[in-house]
Structure formats: structure tokens, C-alpha cells
Amino acid sequence: MTVDSARPTRSASPRDDLKVWALLVVLAAVWGVVFAVNEVLWPWLLGDLFRVDLASTLGAALEFFLYDTVKITLLLVGLLFLVGLVNTQISPERVRGVLTGKGLFVGILLAVALGAITPFCSCSSIPIFIGLVAAGVPLAVTLAFLVSSPLISETGIILMGGTFGWDIAAGWALAGATVSITVGLVLSRFKLDQWVEPFVFTSRTTQLATAQKRPSMRDRVDASWAETRQIIVKILPYLVLGVLIGAAIHGWVPDEFFAEVAGPENPFSLLIATFAGAPLYANPAAVVPLASALFTKGVALGTTMAFMMSLVALSIPSLIMLRRVMKWPLLALFTGIVLAAIFLIGFIFNLIPIA
Numbered sequence: 071m072t073v074d075s076a077r078p079t080r081s082a083s084p085r086d087d088l089k090v091w092a093l094l095v096v097l098a099a100v101w102g103v104v105f106a107v108n109e110v111l112w113p114w115l116l117g118d119l120f121r122v123d124l125a126s127t128l129g130a131a132l133e134f135f136l137y138d139t140v141k142i143t144l145l146l147v148g149l150l151f152l153v154g155l156v157n158t159q160i161s162p163e164r165v166r167g168v169l170t171g172k173g174l175f176v177g178i179l180l181a182v183a184l185g186a187i188t189p190f191c192s193c194s195s196i197p198i199f200i201g202l203v204a205a206g207v208p209l210a211v212t213l214a215f216l217v218s219s220p221l222i223s224e225t226g227i228i229l230m231g232g233t234f235g236w237d238i239a240a241g242w243a244l245a246g247a248t249v250s251i252t253v254g255l256v257l258s259r260f261k262l263d264q265w266v267e268p269f270v271f272t273s274r275t276t277q278l279a280t281a282q283k284r285p286s287m288r289d290r291v292d293a294s295w296a297e298t299r300q301i302i303v304k305i306l307p308y309l310v311l312g313v314l315i316g317a318a319i320h321g322w323v324p325d326e327f328f329a330e331v332a333g334p335e336n337p338f339s340l341l342i343a344t345f346a347g348a349p350l351y352a353n354p355a356a357v358v359p360l361a362s363a364l365f366t367k368g369v370a371l372g373t374t375m376a377f378m379m380s381l382v383a384l385s386i387p388s389l390i391m392l393r394r395v396m397k398w399p400l401l402a403l404f405t406g407i408v409l410a411a412i413f414l415i416g417f418i419f420n421l422i423p424i425a
Contacts (some may be wrong), residue, residue, distance in 0.1 A: 087287040094291070101148055108140045127322050139180030139310060144301075149198060156201075158285060161181035172320030177216045178254035181207075182247055185218030196391050200301060201397075203270050209262040213404060220382045221246040233362045239421065242375060249379065249411040256407050265400030269304065304394055313387055340420065343373045344413045347380030348405075348418055378414030383408055 112133050116122040164335045181202075198219070202212040231239035239266075284291075341417055365374045385407060393401055 071098045090287040090291055101144065103139070106146050108137060108144065114137050121131065131317040131322065135313055136256050138317070141305070142313065146302060148299060150200070150298040154201070154297045155272060155290055158290040158293055174208070174210070174258055175255070176376065177208070177211045178229075178251055178258075178362065181211045181215040182218040182222075184249045185215040185250065186222040186247070196395070200270055200395060203266065208258070209400075210254045210258035210265065213257050213262075214250045217253050217383050218246060218250035221250060221379060230361075234365070238371070242378075245375065245415045247377065249415060250381070252411045253404070253407050257404065260403065262400055265397040265403075267395050268396065269300070270395050282391070299331075309406035311390055339369065340373045340376055340413065340416050342381050343369075344409055344416060347377040348386075350385040350408065370420045370423065372416040372419030375405045375419055376412050379415070380409065383412070 113124060114116065116129065116133055117124045122132065124130060124133055199212050199216045202215065203209065227239045230242055254267055361374050361378050364377065365371065389405065396404070
């Protein structure tokens, strides 16, 4: 998508810019209210108004689907718009300079650090991924971010520290960083641009950032909103399908199933746990109680961590959405490397004696 030549960038007017900023503040407040209301709306609407049994499998799945569809759509719209707005001001060359100017390894470390401080799940990280690719950041670096953002969660680490102990929580954070760095370094050996859908590179906002004339705030908002709409239209069907699958798993797959297949009696428990977590959909905060139950029932620490890592770093919903921006070879390569790294870390942690 290119900037419409019939609408050249306008001279920035402080008064006009102030009006646009005021409108953005109002819209941000409305977005925040809708996001907060979404958390309490569905239990009230389904449970209190329509008398749906939210403890039933169907009720739990329905609430999960409606809540997560709205939540992730709001996050996508908000994050895509915000990233687009930033991209109109920061040229691709500047972003590339920050993340790659000091070498590939440092760029990957910075991307992992960025992912660690952003509280996004695997689905919500995708808008940032698209923005970084559109800004010209090497794909190996952006993919390291895509893994670290959901994997190294502050909330998950705090909950894990209170549940398993702070030494294990620190081990989780270190293992998550190791997986993310490994993914970035391995993928840096491949020519990845050919396996990314073309629309990701064609960014109206980054083109606006390179314009010789300083764009007005209205120009920046118009470009960012146009790009947000374009990407949402492409991704939304995949988002709905992915959350629908996640809701089905959430409602109908019992916790006991994982304790059985990944229990201490099964010699293939680590392999099963690594692959069993990948199709599911949750964040570290949601999976810590399940992991605690598995660990209490005798599942080895490394097996438990492998399950948690594959669950938060990969999921059917996020992979479905990633398929819209990645071609099959890159998606398969990315998934395979992440799973292999998680399995290896789980194996290492299983060798550590637990008091």
C-alpha cells in the first residue's frame, strides 16, 4: 500500500495538531473503557442476563471465545495504530540502526529485552512483529522478539516465584531468553524475506516517515488508521478461527488429560509435553496453576517447564494469525526451531535435582 499521491502531506499546524491530539486522548480513553468493560461484560451478559451456566463446558467455551475475540481485536487495533503512528515519525533506517547497528547478536538481545518488558501474549505480539518488519528490522531479530514477548512475562514470573520458588522463576526467565536468542541466531542463517507475505513490507506509515516534508499530525493519524484497517481486514478471519479453536480446547479438554500423558510413568512425557502445549492457547499467568498441579502430581520440572513454554510461545491461534503474515516454509521453520529449543531446555532442567 502506498501513500496516495493525490493527498500530499500537509504543513503541520500547531493548532490542528493540538485538536488531533485531543481527539486521540478521547479515543484512547474510550478504548480503555471498552477494554475494561469487556472483562466483566460477558459473565454478566451470559451468566446473569441469559442464565448460561458458565461452569459448563459450553458456557466456559462461549465466554472464552467472546471475551478473547474482543480482547485480542482491541489489542490488535490499538497496537497496530500505535505502532503505525510511531512508524510515521521514526524512519526505518533509525529503527534498523537501534536494533542492528551494533551487530546481529546485540540486535537480538535488544529484541529479547523489548519482548521481556512488553506484557503481550503470543497473539497480541503479532502487531509489533508486523511493525518491526515493516520498519526494516531483520526478520531474525523480530522473530526473537515474537518468542520472548509472551515467554518472558513479568506476571508469569511473579506467579511462578510464589508457586515454585524464585530460583525456578529465575531459571524460567533465563530459559525463555535462551530460547528466544537461539531462535534468532538460527533463523539468521536463512534468507527469510522471501517467506514473508508482501503486504507486511508495504507500509504506508514507514513511507510517510521517509517523506522529505514533515507530515502533520492529521497525516500521521490518517496513514496509521488506513494501515490498521488494511491489516485487521487481512488478519481478523484468522483471529476468529484461532480463538474458536482455543475456546474449544479450553472448554472440552480436561486438566487431568495432561497429568496422564505427561506423568512420571510415561518415558516420552517430555516429548509429549513439548508438543501437547503447542496447540493450546493461554498466557503464563493462566497456566501457572495448571503447571503447579502437574508438578505436584509428580511431573518432572523440565517436563512441566517444556509444557508451559510451548503453551505460551506457540499456540494454534497465534500460528493461524502468523500464517497470514508468514508463508508456510518460514512458519514451519520457526515452529520447529522453537519446539526443538524448548525440548532441549526441558531435558536440561530434568537433569537438575530438586530438593
